[in-house]
Amino acid sequence: METWFLILFTISISLLLKAFFNLFSSSKKPPYTLPPSPSTFPIIGNFLWVRKSFFQIEQSLRRFSRSLGPMVTLYIGPCPSIFVFDRSLTHQALIQSGSLFSDRPKSLPANKIMNSNQHDISSGSYGPNWRLFRRNLTSEILHPSRVKSYSHARKWVLDILFDGLQEKAKSGESVEVLVQFQYAMLSLLVLMCFGDKLSQQQIKEIGDLQRRVFTGFGRFNVLNLWPRVTKILLRKKWDELFKLRKDLEDAYIPLIRARKKAKDERLSNKGSDDYVLAYVDTLLDLELPEEKRKLDEAEMVTLASEFINVGTDTTSTALLWVMANLVKYPHIQDRLLVEIKGVVGDSVEEIKEEDLQKMPYLRAVILEGLRRHPPAHFVVPHCVTEDTVLGGYLIPKNSTINFM
Structure with missing residues (x-):
C-alpha cells in the first residue's frame, strides 16, 4: 500500500511540476x-x-x-x-x-517519382543544376531570336486552329473554343519540344497523358502522409503512380531517341538544311555541374513533360479570357478590328507576324487580359x-x- 501511495505521490508531483514549468x-x-x-x-x-x-x-x-x-x-x-x-x-x-x-x-516521396528527384525547373532546389535548367530554357528556347525560328511552327499550328474551328462550325455542333486552343498550343509545344510534327493521334495521346499527370498532383497527395504505411495500405494507388510514370516514359523516350538520332545525322552532314533546334536537343547537350554527368533519359522525360504541361493550359486559358472579354465588350472588339484593318487592309485574311509590331492596341488588349485574368493564381x-x-x-x- 505504501509503495502504491509513493508511486501515485511521485506521479502527482511530476505532473504539478510539469504544469508549473509549462505555465512559467x-x-x-x-x-x-x-x-x-x-x-x-x-x-x-x-x-x-x-x-x-x-x-x-x-x-x-x-x-x-x-x-x-x-x-x-x-x-x-x-x-x-x-x-x-x-x-x-x-x-x-x-x-x-x-x-x-x-x-x-524538398519534394515529398510520391512527387519525387514524377519529377526525377527534383531534376526540373519548377521543383528543383536553388543551386547549380536549377540555374543550368533555367538558363538553358530561357537562352536556348525562349530567347527572342530563337522564338523567331519557330515561325513555321506557329503557321502550322494556326492552320490547325482554323481548320478545327471551321470543321466544328460547318458541322453545326457547338464550338468549344478552349478545346481548340488547348489542342493548338499542345501541337506547338510538342513540335518545339521534340522537333517533329507528330500525327493528330500522337498529339492527343500526349495531351491525355499530360492531363493525367496534371490531375495526379492532387490524387496522389495522400501517399505522402505516411509513405511507409501507405505503401502497405494504399498499394494500388502507389501502383497507379508508378504506371503513370512508366506510361510517360514509354511515350517520350522513343521521341527523345529519334531526336538524338536526327541530331547525330545532322552532325555527320546527312540531315536536312531546315533543321530547327528543339528543346530535347538542348537537353542532350547538358551536363550537370554537381554530378559531372549528362542527363539520363528519365530526367529528360521529366523536363520535357514540364515544358509541355506548363505552357499548354496557361496559354490557352489566357486566350480564352481575352476572347471572352472581346465578346463582352463589343466596343473593344470594334476598335481592335479598326486597328487591324488599318495595318493589313480589308482584303487580307491572315496577319503576318511582322505586322503585329504595328498594333499597339492589340498588345494592350492581351496585356490587360493577363492582368485581369492571370492563368495561374499563385507561383511555385x-x-x-x-x-x-x-x-x-x-x-x-x-x-x-x-x-x-
Whole structure:
C-alpha cells in the first residue's frame, strides 16, 4: 500500500511540476510566431487537405485569409505551409529579400517519382543544376531570336486552329473554343519540344497523358502522409503512380531517341538544311555541374513533360479570357478590328507576324487580359534558407511558403 501511495505521490508531483514549468515557460512567449491557422487535428494536421490538390483548396484558403489576415498557416501533415495573400508582402519577400526566399521545398516521396528527384525547373532546389535548367530554357528556347525560328511552327499550328474551328462550325455542333486552343498550343509545344510534327493521334495521346499527370498532383497527395504505411495500405494507388510514370516514359523516350538520332545525322552532314533546334536537343547537350554527368533519359522525360504541361493550359486559358472579354465588350472588339484593318487592309485574311509590331492596341488588349485574368493564381512554392520574419510573423527555415 505504501509503495502504491509513493508511486501515485511521485506521479502527482511530476505532473504539478510539469504544469508549473509549462505555465512559467508560456509567460515568456517568443518574439515572433507562425501566422494564424484554421483548426487542426492533432498530430496529423489538416488531414482533409491531403486528399485535395493545391488548386482545389484555393477557394478555402482565400476564405481563411478574409478572417485570419494576409498570411495563413496550413498544416498538411506534420509540416506547416504558409500562404501569403498580400502584394506588398510578396514584393518584400521575392524582390527585396529574394535570396532568402529563393529555394524550393524538398519534394515529398510520391512527387519525387514524377519529377526525377527534383531534376526540373519548377521543383528543383536553388543551386547549380536549377540555374543550368533555367538558363538553358530561357537562352536556348525562349530567347527572342530563337522564338523567331519557330515561325513555321506557329503557321502550322494556326492552320490547325482554323481548320478545327471551321470543321466544328460547318458541322453545326457547338464550338468549344478552349478545346481548340488547348489542342493548338499542345501541337506547338510538342513540335518545339521534340522537333517533329507528330500525327493528330500522337498529339492527343500526349495531351491525355499530360492531363493525367496534371490531375495526379492532387490524387496522389495522400501517399505522402505516411509513405511507409501507405505503401502497405494504399498499394494500388502507389501502383497507379508508378504506371503513370512508366506510361510517360514509354511515350517520350522513343521521341527523345529519334531526336538524338536526327541530331547525330545532322552532325555527320546527312540531315536536312531546315533543321530547327528543339528543346530535347538542348537537353542532350547538358551536363550537370554537381554530378559531372549528362542527363539520363528519365530526367529528360521529366523536363520535357514540364515544358509541355506548363505552357499548354496557361496559354490557352489566357486566350480564352481575352476572347471572352472581346465578346463582352463589343466596343473593344470594334476598335481592335479598326486597328487591324488599318495595318493589313480589308482584303487580307491572315496577319503576318511582322505586322503585329504595328498594333499597339492589340498588345494592350492581351496585356490587360493577363492582368485581369492571370492563368495561374499563385507561383511555385518557395522555402527560406534561414529563419526570417515576414509581416511580423516567423517563417521557419525550410518551411514551405506560397504566394497567392
